[in-house]
Structure formats: C-alpha cells, structure tokens
Amino acid sequence: MERLPGFRDFYPEPLPHPDVWSTDARQFIFDQWRTVAKRYGFREYDGPPLEPLDLFTTKSGEEIVGQLYNFKDKGDREISLRPEMTPTLARMVAAHERNYKKPIKWFAIPQLFRYERQQKGRLREHFQFNADLIGETDPAADAELIALLIDTLRGFGLTDADFVIRLSSRNAWQDFFKHGGGDSAHEYEFFQIIDKLERTPAEETEKKLSALGFSLAQVTQFIEAGRPTAELESILQNLAARGLKDFVKVDYQVIRGLAYYTGVVFEAFDRKGEFRAIAGGGRYNNLVKLISGGKVDLAALGFGMGDVVLLELLKARGLLPKFDSPMDVFVLIEDETLRPISLRLVHDLRGAGYAVEYPLTPAKPDKQFKRAQELKVAFTARLENDAYVRIRNSKTRDEIVTGLSGAANHLG
Amino acid sequence: MERLPGFRDFYPEPLPHPDVWSTDARQFIFDQWRTVAKRYGFREYDGPPLEPLDLFTTKSGEEIVGQLYNFKDKGDREISLRPEMTPTLARMVAAHERNYKKPIKWFAIPQLFRYERQQKGRLREHFQFNADLIGETDPAADAELIALLIDTLRGFGLTDADFVIRLSSRNAWQDFFKHGGGDSAHEYEFFQIIDKLERTPAEETEKKLSALGFSLAQVTQFIEAGRPTAELESILQNLAARGLKDFVKVDYQVIRGLAYYTGVVFEAFDRKGEFRAIAGGGRYNNLVKLISGGKVDLAALGFGMGDVVLLELLKARGLLPKFDSPMDVFVLIEDETLRPISLRLVHDLRGAGYAVEYPLTPAKPDKQFKRAQELKVAFTARLENDAYVRIRNSKTRDEIVTGLSGAANHLG
Numbered sequence: 092m093e094r095l096p097g098f099r100d101f102y103p104e105p106l107p108h109p110d111v112w113s114t115d116a117r118q119f120i121f122d123q124w125r126t127v128a129k130r131y132g133f134r135e136y137d138g139p140p141l142e143p144l145d146l147f148t149t150k151s152g153e154e155i156v157g158q159l160y161n162f163k164d165k166g167d168r169e170i171s172l173r174p175e176m177t178p179t180l181a182r183m184v185a186a187h188e189r190n191y192k193k194p195i196k197w198f199a200i201p202q203l204f205r206y207e208r209q210q211k212g213r214l215r216e217h218f219q220f221n222a223d224l225i226g227e228t229d230p231a232a233d234a235e236l237i238a239l240l241i242d243t244l245r246g247f248g249l250t251d252a253d254f255v256i257r258l259s260s261r262n263a264w265q266d267f268f269k270h271g272g273g274d275s276a277h278e279y280e281f282f283q284i285i286d287k288l289e290r291t292p293a294e295e296t297e298k299k300l301s302a303l304g305f306s307l308a309q310v311t312q313f314i315e316a317g318r319p320t321a322e323l324e325s326i327l328q329n330l331a332a333r334g335l336k337d338f339v340k341v342d343y344q345v346i347r348g349l350a351y352y353t354g355v356v357f358e359a360f361d362r363k364g365e366f367r368a369i370a371g372g373g374r375y376n377n378l379v380k381l382i383s384g385g386k387v388d389l390a391a392l393g394f395g396m397g398d399v400v401l402l403e404l405l406k407a408r409g410l411l412p413k414f415d416s417p418m419d420v421f422v423l424i425e426d427e428t429l430r431p432i433s434l435r436l437v438h439d440l441r442g443a444g445y446a447v448e449y450p451l452t453p454a455k456p457d458k459q460f461k462r463a464q465e466l467k468v469a470f471t472a473r474l475e476n477d478a479y480v481r482i483r484n485s486k487t488r489d490e491i492v493t494g495l496s497g498a499a500n501h502l503g
Numbered sequence: 504m505e506r507l508p509g510f511r512d513f514y515p516e517p518l519p520h521p522d523v524w525s526t527d528a529r530q531f532i533f534d535q536w537r538t539v540a541k542r543y544g545f546r547e548y549d550g551p552p553l554e555p556l557d558l559f560t561t562k563s564g565e566e567i568v569g570q571l572y573n574f575k576d577k578g579d580r581e582i583s584l585r586p587e588m589t590p591t592l593a594r595m596v597a598a599h600e601r602n603y604k605k606p607i608k609w610f611a612i613p614q615l616f617r618y619e620r621q622q623k624g625r626l627r628e629h630f631q632f633n634a635d636l637i638g639e640t641d642p643a644a645d646a647e648l649i650a651l652l653i654d655t656l657r658g659f660g661l662t663d664a665d666f667v668i669r670l671s672s673r674n675a676w677q678d679f680f681k682h683g684g685g686d687s688a689h690e691y692e693f694f695q696i697i698d699k700l701e702r703t704p705a706e707e708t709e710k711k712l713s714a715l716g717f718s719l720a721q722v723t724q725f726i727e728a729g730r731p732t733a734e735l736e737s738i739l740q741n742l743a744a745r746g747l748k749d750f751v752k753v754d755y756q757v758i759r760g761l762a763y764y765t766g767v768v769f770e771a772f773d774r775k776g777e778f779r780a781i782a783g784g785g786r787y788n789n790l791v792k793l794i795s796g797g798k799v800d801l802a803a804l805g806f807g808m809g810d811v812v813l814l815e816l817l818k819a820r821g822l823l824p825k826f827d828s829p830m831d832v833f834v835l836i837e838d839e840t841l842r843p844i845s846l847r848l849v850h851d852l853r854g855a856g857y858a859v860e861y862p863l864t865p866a867k868p869d870k871q872f873k874r875a876q877e878l879k880v881a882f883t884a885r886l887e888n889d890a891y892v893r894i895r896n897s898k899t900r901d902e903i904v905t906g907l908s909g910a911a912n913h914l915g
Contacts, residue, residue, distance in 0.1 A: 092558055092594050092794060094551055095582060100595050103546035103609065107602030114547040130853040132830055132860040134515035135526040139506055139628070140552065140614065141572075141584075146504055160553075162574035165620050170507060172553075182504050183512050190519030192877070194863060197515065202552065208577050216551070229864045242853065332843035333850035382504060418544060431744035438745040441542040441654065448544040451606060452641045465604070 097215030104414040115414035117218070120247075120398055120405075121200055124220040127243045128198040131235070133222055136197045138179035140204075144169040146178045149382065150351060160204045160215070172204035176221045177375065177393065178382060184225055184391075185383035193226030193389075196235075214399060220370075223393030225379070230322045233355045233374070233392060234329035240359060240370055240394055241330075241338045247401075248410040254369060257342035258327075258357045261373075263320045264346060267313055268305075277303050285310070285346045314343045322355060351375045355392065366404055370396035420502065421463035422449040423473040425456045432477050436495060440472075443499040470502055509627030516826040527826035529630070532659075532810055533612055536632040539655045540610040543647070545634055548609045550591035552616075556581040558590045561794065562763060572616045572627075584616035588633045589787065589805060590794060596637055596803075597795035605638030605801075626811060632782075635805030637791070642734045645767045645786065645804060646741035652771060652782055652806055653742075653750045659813075660822040666781060669754035670739075670769045673785075675732045676758060679725055680717075689715050697722070697758045726755045734767060763787045767804065778816055782808035832914060833875035834861040835885040837868045844889050848907060852884075855911040882914055 094100055101114040125135070144161050161171035173179060176199055184195060199221045206215055222239055224232045237256060244254055261282070268281055284291075284299050288310075297307045319327060319341050330339055347356040356373030360366075372394025380388040405411045420440055424433045433449065440447045448466055450459050463471050463485075471483045475492060482501045483490045491501055506512055513526040537547070556573050573583035585591060588611055596607060611633045618627055634651055636644045649668060656666055673694070680693055696703075696711050700722075709719045731739060731753050742751055759768040768785030772778075784806025792800040817823045832852055836845045845861065852859045860878055862871050875883050875897075883895045887904060894913045895902045903913055 092555065092561070092796070094594070095553055095555060095576075095580065096578075098551035098553060100551070100598075101547075101549040102595070102599065103548060103603075105602075107599035111599070114549055117549075118547065129829060130856070130858050132828075132858060134828070135513075135530065136515060137513040137526055137529075139510035139512070141507055141510060141616075143504065143507060149504070160576070162576075164507075164572070164574075165618055166508075168507065182506070183514070186512075187514065187519035187523070190517075191515075192874070204553075206577055227863055231863045235863060238850065242850075328843075329846065332846040334847060335850075384504075416544075416546070417541060431740075434741060434744040435746060438650070438654075438747070444542065446542050446544060451639055451643045451647060462604070 095215075097213060099214070099216070104416075113414065116402060116411060117398065119412065119414070120401060121218075123246050124198070124200060124243060124396075127239065127246045128220075128222060131196065131222075131239045131242070133196045133198040133239070135199060136180070136183060137199050137201065138173075138176070138183055140173055140202065141170050142173055142179060142182075144171045146182060146382070147171055147174060150178050150181075150378065152350070158205050158207055160206045173201065174203055174205050176201045176203065176219065176395070177223070177378065180221070180223055180393075181379045181382040181391075184389065185379055185387040188226075188387055188389060194232060195225040196223075197225070198222040218398040220396040220398075221393060223391060225391040226389045228376070228390040230325040230355070231329060232390075233322070234326045236372070236392055236394065237326065237339065237357060238330060238333055238335060240357075240372070240396070241335050243396065244359065244369065247405055249404070249408065251337040252362060253404075253408060254338070254359055254361050256339040256357050256359050257345045258323060258339055258355070259341065259343050259345040260320055260323055260355050261346065261352055262322065262354050263343060266320075271309065272304055274303070279350060281305070282346050283348070285344070286348050288344060317341045317343060326355065347371060347373055351378050351381075353377055357394070359396070361404055365407065366400050369400050369404060370394050416466050417446055418448050418466045418468045419445040420447045420470045420472055421459075421466060421468040422447060423456070423459050423463065423471055424450055424453075425459070425473060427453055429474045429477065432495070433474055436472065436474065436480060436498060439496075440499055440502070445499070445502060472498060507627075509625060511626070511628070516828075525826065528814060528823060529810065531824065531826070532813060533630075535658050536610070536612060536655060536808075539651065539658045540632075540634060543608070543634075543651045543654070545608045545610040545651070547611060548592070548595060549611050549613065550585075550588070550595055552585055552614065553582050554585055554591060554594075556583045558594060558794070559583055559586060562590050562593075562790065563761070570617050570619055572618045585613060586615055586617050588613045588615065588631065588807070589635070589790065592633070592635055592805070593791045593794035593803075596801065597791055597799040600638070600799055600801060606644060607637040608635075609637070610634040630810040632808040632810075633805060635803060637803040638801045640788070640802040642737040642767070643741060644802075645734070646738045648784070648804055648806065649738065649751065649769060650742060650745055650747060652769075652784070652808070653747050655808065656771065656781065659817055661816070661820065663749040664774060665816075665820060666750070666771055666773050668751040668769050668771050669757045670735060670751055670767070671753065671755050671757040672732050672735055672767050673758065673764055674734065674766055675755060678732075683721065684716055686715070691762060693717070694758050695760070697756070698760050700756060729753045729755060738767065759783060759785055763790050763793075765789055769806070771808070773816055777819065778812050781812050781816060782806050828878050829858055830860050830878045830880045831857040832859045832882045832884055833871070833878060833880040834859060835868065835871050835875065835883055836862055836865075837871070837885060839865055841886045841889065844907070845886055848884065848886065848892060848910060851908075852911055852914070857911070857914060884910060 099112045101112045104115045159171045204216050224236050345358050352373040353376045354374035358368040359370040374392040376390040422437050437447050437449050473481050480498050481492050511524045513524045516527045571583045616628050636648050757770050764785040765788045766786035770780040771782040786804040788802040834849050849859050849861050885893050892910050893904050
C-alpha cells in the first residue's frame with residue numbers, strides 16, 4: 092500500500108531511501124524556529140488543520156478553491172484543510188484579542204495543504220514557520236519582525252553571504268501607480284504584472300503595462316532607482332542599529348502575489364539564486380477586520396518560512412548536522428543471571444536522564460559490543476557481579492569499576 | 504467566523520477563555536513524551552495526516568468508515584484523515600524494514616481525527632503519543648514497552664498512587680474460550696462481550712454469554728482468579744526487576760476493543776477511576792503482514808496515549824506547571840536618543856540566548872516598568888549613556904552598571 096502522491100513519510104536517520112524525509116532534520120528545524128521565536132518574545136499558538144471553507148474564500152476569493160483540499164463533511168459542512176495560517180490567526184485574534192497586550196507577537200508551525208491538480212510530483216503539504224505581529228502600525232514593528240526572520244536564518248548558520256532580505260512596499264508602488272495616472276480599479280492588476288516581471292517576456296509585460304497607461308522603461312527605472320520610502324528608511328535604520336544592515340536591501344521588484352498585503356512586503360532569497368524564496372511576508376492591516384466582519388480592527392504583519400526550501404538550502408550549504416542515534420549508554424548483559432540487576436541499572440540510568448539501550452533478549456557478547464558501537468554510545472556498562480559495574484568510556488577507553496548506585500556519577 | 508465543532512484552538516497562556524486550549528501545556532506534554540521516549544532509545548517517525556481510505560478499511564473493516572473523516576479528492580481518490588497511527592506505521596515499516604536493526608523502537612506524536620456524527624460536543628481530533636516495538640516476540644519486548652509507558656507517566660510526577668497498568672492477555676482468554684468449548688468462529692464476539700462487561704447490565708451479559716455456551720459466573724471467576732499466564736509472569740518479573748512492581752496488576756477484565764490484538768493487552772488507569780483510560784495498547788503480531796499484503800511478517804506491539812485525558816488528569820492532580828511568559832530581560836528605553844544603541848543591546852542579548860522584550864515604540868517610563876513586571880522578567884536593563892548599561896535583578900533588586908559588551912555576563 093502506498094502513501095498519497097505529494098505527501099511525505101518521515102523516518103529516523105540514517106534514511107532508508109532517497110524518497111523519504113528525516114524526522115531528525117524536521118525536529119532540528121522546528122527546535123531552531125521555536126528557540127529564536129522565544130528569544131524575540133513570540134508565543135506559540137495553533138489552530139485546527141480543518142477550517143470552514145469560507146474562512147479561506149472570504150480572504151482570497153472563490154478562485155482559491157481550485158487549489159484547496161476542500162470537501163463536504165458528513166454534517167454537510169463545506170470545509171477545507173488549511174492552505175495557509177493567516178486566516179486562522181486572524182480568526183483567533185479577533186475572538187480573544189482583548190485578553191492580550193498589544194502588540195501581540197505570536198508564532199506557529201502548522202502543516203499546510205494545497206491540492207494543485209496539474210502539478211504532479213510536487214508536494215501537496217509542507218510545514219511553515221509563521222510569525223506575526225499584531226496591533227502596531229509603526230515601522231518599528233516591521234523591523235522587529237524582519238530582524239526575527241534574519242536571526243532565524245542566522246541561527247542555522249547562514250550568513251549575509253548566503254541570503255538577503257529583499258524589502259519593498261506596496262505603498263511605494265501605489266504612489267508610483269497613482270502619480271503615473273493609473274486607474275485605482277486596475278491597481279491590483281498592475282501589482283500582478285510587477286509580481287510576474289521576472290518570469291514574463293519583456294514584450295508581453297510591455298503590452299500589459301501599456302494597457303494600463305505605463306511603460307516597461309518607467310517601471311524598470313523606478314525599480315533601479317530603488318529610492319526607499321520613509322517607512323522603508325525607518326526600517327533600514329532600525330535594522331542597521333541592530334547590526335543587520337548587510338542582510339537587507341530595497342528591491343521594488345518584490346511585491347508579493349497575495350491580494351491582501353497593504354504596505355511593506357519582503358522576501359528572503361539565497362544570494363546565489365539557486366532556490367525559490369526561503370520566506371516571504373508583509374503587512375496586512377485590513378485582514379483582521381475583514382475576517383471578523385468589522386468587529387475588530389487591528390494592524391498586522393507576518394511572514395511564513397517553509398521547511399522544504401530551507402532544508403534544501405541548509406543541505407546545499409553543508410549546515411545540516413549529522414543525526415546519529417542519540418544513545419548515551421549501552422548496558423551489556425553477558426551473564427544472564429545478572430539480567431534482573433542489569434535491568435535495574437538500565438532503569439536507574441534512564442531515570443537519571445540518560446538514553447540507555449541494552450540487549451532485549453540473550454545475545455552473544457561480540458554481537459552486543461557491535462551493536463553498542465553501531466549506536467555510537469558514549470559509554471558501555473557491564474555488571475561485574477550483583478554489586479559492582481564496570482563503566483567504559485568509548486572514546487578514551489578509560490574503565491572504572493563502581494558500586495551500582497554510583498554508576499550515574501561516572502557518565503560525565 | 505467560528506472554528507469547526509470538535510476542533511480546538513490553542514492559545515498562549517494565560518488562556519483568554521475556558522473554551523480554548525493551551526499551546527504551552529501542549530508543548531510541555533509533547534516535550535515530556537519526546538524526552539522519555541529518547542531515554543528508552545525510541546526514535547521519532549511521522550506519516551501523512553491523509554492516507555488512502557483502504558489503509559484503514561483493510562485493517563478494521565468497512566464498518567470503520569462511519570467514524571472517519573473520509574472523502575474523495577479532486578483526483579477521484581478515496582482518502583481519509585488518519586483516525587489512528589498504527590496502519591501508517593505498519594505501511595512505513597513494511598516499506599523499509601530492511602534498513603533498520605530489529606527490534607525497531609519508534610514513536611510519533613500524530614494528530615488523529617474521528618468523525619462521529621452522533622456525539623455532538625465531543626472532540627473530533629486529539630494528539631496521541633504512539634510508541635511501538637517491532638520485530639521481537641519475546642515478552643521482554645512487552646516489558647520494555649510497558650516500562651516506557653509507566654516512566655512516561657512518572658515523568659509528569661504521577662506515582663503508583665495515581666495510576667496503575669491493568670495487564671491482560673488475549674492468549675489467556677483464548678485458552679479460556681477454547682477449554683470452555685467455545686466455537687472459534689465466535690471468538691471475537693466473545694471478546695467484545697468481555698470488553699463491554701463493565702458497562703453492560705449483568706442480565707444482558709449473561710444472556711449473550713449463554714448463547715456462546717458460557718456463564719457469567721465462569722467468566723467472573725476467571726477474572727477474579729487473575730492467574731497470570733507464563734508470558735504475563737515473565738513481564739511482571741521483568742518490571743519488578745526494574746522496581747516497577749507497584750505500577751502494574753493483572754486484570755483480565757481488560758481485553759481491548761480492536762480486532763487486531765493478538766496477545767498481551769494493557770491499559771493505564773487512574774487509581775481513583777475518575778477518567779477514561781489514560782493509555783492503551785497491546786500486541787498486534789499479524790498487522791504488518793496484513794498491511795504489506797504478506798510481503799513482510801514482523802511481530803509488533805505498541806501503545807497510544809492521548810493528550811486530552813492526560814491533561815485532565817495532570818490538572819486534577821495539580822501537576823501542570825504554571826506557564827508564565829518566559830522572558831528573561833526587559834530593556835527599558837527612557838531616552839529615545841538611546842534607542843539605536845538599546846536596539847543593539849536587545850539584539851546582542853538575544854544573540855547570547857536570552858529572551859528579551861523592549862518597548863517597540865516610545866512609551867512612558869512607568870508604563871514600560873509595569874510591562875516588565877507583567878512579563879515577570881528576571882532582569883531589567885537600561886542604558887545609562889551610549890557606553891554603559893544598568894542591570895537590575897528583579898528578585899534581589901541588586902543593580903550593577905557595566906559596559907555594553909559585558910552586559911550578558913551579568914544575567915546569571
């Protein structure tokens with residue numbers, strides 16, 4: 092029996108097959124995400140992986156349904172696996188924001204699902220680190236969030252030679268569009284042309300732009316000038332004060348595809364341009380109001396960082412640690428009459444916090460020793476008799492004989 | 504907009520409403536599960552939350568479909584959210600067992616889903632700690648797994664006054680049934696009568712039993728005698744050697760509902776009998792063979808422990824810690840000209856591993872101080888000028904003035 096296409100099985104290392112994923116690497120990434128988020132004062136939340144379908148269509152329009160894992164449940168409800176976390180966050184914040192001091196700084200690590208019928212072979216789920224800051228309009232909030240993004244990537248050992256945050260603003264593009272005589276009814280259409288600039292032939296872009304009263308030369312000039320708005324200037328200064336100047340640059344080519352961004356937008360890219368964006372985000376000051384039906388109005392911004400591109404990047408840069416079996420001690424049982432006391436030793440050492448393995452059933456001494464070596468244990472322990480144990484340091488080969496109750500003291 | 508019935512929102516503590524759940528408590532429980540599993544040498548795996556429907560019907564028959572979150576995807580596949588983890592584990596083990604030394608000791612913390620139409624108000628998802636041991640028939644494997652179950656609960660501070668493992672065996676019941684002249688075609692029917700014994704009126708049980716050629720008196724006598732089989736005796740001795748004798752008792756009333764158990768079965772109960780079973784499991788020696796279509800034949804056993812009953816029990820016993828905001832330092836910014844250098848200090852302290860908060864925008868000193876108190880920070884830090892910082896220990900009220908670069912050394 093096979094798993095569904097686009098889904099992943101996660102195995103312990105070493106991996107048995109190139110087609111499966113590593114639980115150890117996943118946990119390494121999740122731990123790092125949590126660690127840095129907490130240093131920044133972000134608290135963890137989570138919501139259901141299933142939500143009412145209209146939570147997603149309210150935000151993104153009916154056209155998103157083609158990309159959703161949506162269905163009707165046995166109670167005749169239209170529901171969907173979550174394709175992103177922001178609508179759930181907006182729903183949760185709107186429900187209980189009064190109980191939390193502003194700004195609210197929250198993060199989550201949801202598994203997200205998309206069903207795109209045409210793209211066979213592509214993943215239909217991934218995990219995403221989501222960090223959001225809610226209830227603050229000042230660019231200081233944008234700087235705090237971008238600093239978190241930078242430090243999260245730095246935490247993995249990536250440097251400013253590996254990645255850069257391309258910083259942009261829909262406000263800057265709005266001004267450009269307005270001053271160039273654009274019709275506000277076509278503003279989002281214009282944004283989408285910019286979003287696809289890098290992937291579209293110049294001729295086609297020129298045609299589309301001219302339909303809206305603009306030229307490619309105008310647009311290119313605006314991007315190349317890259318003159319920061321006041322908000323971007325403020326963010327750049329804030330990040331420079333933290334010592335993070337070299338991790339960020341203004342790049343108006345970034346505008347983000349989603350309809351709901353309202354101000355600053357940004358993406359994290361690898362400098363070599365080998366991968367898709369590592370992370371992306373921006374301001375969505377109107378979304379909480381929209382989701383709450385007008386009841387709660389809070390400015391907000393956030394970013395998402397997926398596990399798949401990050402893992403590829405860390406592998407390519409040699410930054411993924413080797414995940415050996417994490418055992419500390421192997422208790423050898425060569426004399427079966429000593430098994431009960433050996434079991435007690437195993438239990439006591441585990442109780443003292445050590446990861447301990449032993450032969451579950453009688454086995455030849457050389458087979459036991461080989462297994463201990465495979466597990467790369469730091470120590471082996473073997474009962475001398477019913478009162479003393481011989482402990483051997485696998486690296487130094489030093490041995491010591493100690494009373495049973497004192498064994499844990501010799502596993503420094 | 505509301506979340507779906509039966510699903511949970513997880514918020515940071517303190518909780519805003521009795522109707523929502525705590526991410527902090529959830530993480531506390533997950534961390535403890537992982538910690539103890541690793542001490543026992545169990546490695547983490549995970550599979551997709553969605554699987555082909557027939558993975559579950561192969562194992563449990565078509566009648567399980569009524570309890571599943573199942574649907575047809577856009578590629579016309581019959582699929583289902585996972586109601587349990589064991590079929591996925593069996594699938595994954597069967598696919599790559601050759602790459603792993605036996606016995607395989609694996610754990611997972613999946614979110615599981617059940618759609619039971621009639622039970623409104625009940626949860627339709629929960630998280631479950633699953634630990635399984637595969638490739639060993641000896642009762643030593645059963646003892647190792649049950650020891651893990653006991654130590655997991657002990658790790659939360661629960662003692663033998665709080666819970667007990669009720670140990671039983673389908674082999675014992677099989678013998679009873681066979682020697683009593685039972686027809687093997689009705690064996691599983693008989694098991695289900697035993698499983699429902701505690702919840703069924705005696706008269707009804709008597710009637711059902713007599714149809715199979717048994718009496719309630721016979722059954723009651725067998726349970727009350729509670730004579731351990733050789734396998735159970737071996738497990739009891741093994742656990743006694745570890746010092747865990749008082750955490751386990753033979754109780755043939757336990758037989759477990761699922762069809763696929765083949766030998767030892769067990770459940771963890773609170774001694775006061777206030778809650779549903781805390782955990783349950785047993786041997787399923789035929790399942791890997793069944794799921795793999797006969798290709799791989801491995802003995803196996805495992806248990807599952809849900810987060811919901813465990814959380815209720817820990818709350819009732821006062822064993823859930825208080826989850827304060829986990830901030831170490833609040834950097835006060837009273838002089839806005841010092842904001843850039845303060846940001847640098849914030850950044851350096853976070854880089855040194857501390858959880859640091861600060862006023863995102865200009866705020867009155869007393870408001871900042873109040874916020875620092877609310878966050879229960881261990882230290883406050885305030886720049887004296889552009890080179891020196893005053894650090895205050897919130898508890899002792901000791902203050903020290905130090906150069907900026909040495910600040911982290913004073914946060915012991």
